[in-house]
Amino acid sequence: MSRKYLLPGAAALAMIVTPLTAGPAFAAPEAATIVYYDTSDAPSFRDVINAGAANWNAAVSNVKLQESSSGASLHYTEGNDPQGSYAQTDGHGSGTIFIDYTQAQEYNQTRIAAHETGHALGLPDHYEGPCSELMSGGGPGPSCTNANPDAQEASQVESLWANGFTGARKAATRVYEVTMPVR
Numbered sequence: 759m760s761r762k763y764l765l766p767g768a769a770a771l772a773m774i775v776t777p778l779t780a781g782p783a784f785a786a787p788e789a790a791t792i793v794y795y796d797t798s799d800a801p802s803f804r805d806v807i808n809a810g811a812a813n814w815n816a817a818v819s820n821v822k823l824q825e826s827s828s829g830a831s832l833h834y835t836e837g838n839d840p841q842g843s844y845a846q847t848d849g850h851g852s853g854t855i856f857i858d859y860t861q862a863q864e865y866n867q868t869r870i871a872a873h874e875t876g877h878a879l880g881l882p883d884h885y886e887g888p889c890s891e892l893m894s895g896g897g898p899g900p901s902c903t904n905a906n907p908d909a910q911e912a913s914q915v916e917s918l919w920a921n922g923f924t925g926a927r928k929a930a931t932r933v934y935e936v937t938m939p940v941r
């Protein structure tokens with residue numbers, strides 16, 4: 759994958775700013791990695807995408823999601839696909855997330871967006887999990903409206919991004935869906 763996940767200079771700037779704002783230098787945490795995302799090709803779902811991103815931002819500190827119309831590494835799109843919503847991502851903040859219109863009428867939209875965003879942050883599917891897990895996706899059924907990661911999911915993302923961009927686990931680009939694919 760090309761290294762276009764961050765806006766130029768963003769990481770360097772964050773590293774400069776952090777010691778000034780994070781207390782004693784010896785205890786300064788790693789600066790958060792910022793993943794920029796673009797919703798311009800998913801206008802119907804901009805609000806729920808932003809809500810899902812806000813849920814992640816409230817749950818984790820090592821990586822932050824920020825909307826940007828230019829220079830984004832993560833792109834949201836919308837349309838109709840018989841396989842439903844999916845994320846095509848390296849799990850490292852880069853890729854494309856597709857939100858399917860039909861699925862969005864059946865399942866909680868913020869949960870769909872937050873679930874797919876979880877893939878972009880490095881989490882796999884766990885369909886057998888409870889509604890309290892975000893990555894259980896459509897497993898608990900359409901009545902599940904939880905759009906927040908649970909503590910374990912947040913902890914996993916914190917670990918994956920603990921050392922910033924360069925430390926996050928590299929992975930090949932994969933396609934994840936929000937419900938178990940019907941074959």
Ligand SMILES: [Zn+2]
Binds near residue numbers: 873874877883936937
């Ligand atoms: Zn999924």
